[in-house]
Amino acid sequence: MKKRQKRLTAIADILLNNIVGSQDELLELLLQGGYDVTQATLSRDLKTLRTSKIPTEMGRYRYVMGGVLPPDKDVEKGAAGMVSRAAIESVTMSGQLLVIRTRNGYAGGVAYDIDDLHSPYFMGTIAGADTVFVALTVDAPKSKILSTLSSILPEELLSKRYDAHMRDKTIEND
Structure with missing residues (x-):
């Protein structure tokens, strides 16, 4: 699996299993998982995964993924399929x-x-x-x-x- 695909899968996994309200929190969780990325790279990855922020029951916000990806993006499809199933x-x-x-x-x-x-x-x-x-x-x-x-x-x-x-x-x- 290529480096970018692994990172996208890791981001998907983090967002599915954690309440993450900021890019700083996500950068920290990625770093703990062995992914040292810049904020600019993370922003591009979040855009690729079609994430959005929604309000939580506690009055905060969290990132979620819609699972919506362009059909020609095979690299990201594995992460999208994982999103729907999870x-x-x-x-x-x-x-x-x-x-x-x-x-x-x-x-x-x-x-x-x-x-x-x-x-x-x-x-x-x-x-x-x-x-x-x-x-x-x-x-x-x-x-x-x-x-x-x-x-x-x-x-x-x-x-x-x-x-x-x-x-x-x-x-x-x-």
Whole structure:
């Protein structure tokens, strides 16, 4: 893995697992992880990762990543995929609606990643701060929806939803 890609992955990991409110705090955490970078380099990296600052419940601010990256940027895609998988906390399906709960501030990036899948089963998304609503087509089979989402859902959530779907299907078929 190249040096820049490792650094971007490290920044993504830090932002996903810590409340970081300033570049100075992030520079310190990077230094502790063995990455000695300048403020200018960090600013470019934050721009590349499409970070933004959102208010926290405590009245402070924190950096979050939207997971939105240009499609030709293969170096950064690994970090973006990690963001969506780490940001999603739960998935619930009811009729023609899929409700995805995310960590605060990450719903917009997850919605973008879902829209970017270009699935014929998804009519559109609406994102709040921590919730994504996905409108499904009438004939959307649950197994196809789960298969389509497999690239962005955390493995443990995907297997839980699949197992629950199979139990529901068995009960419905009895």
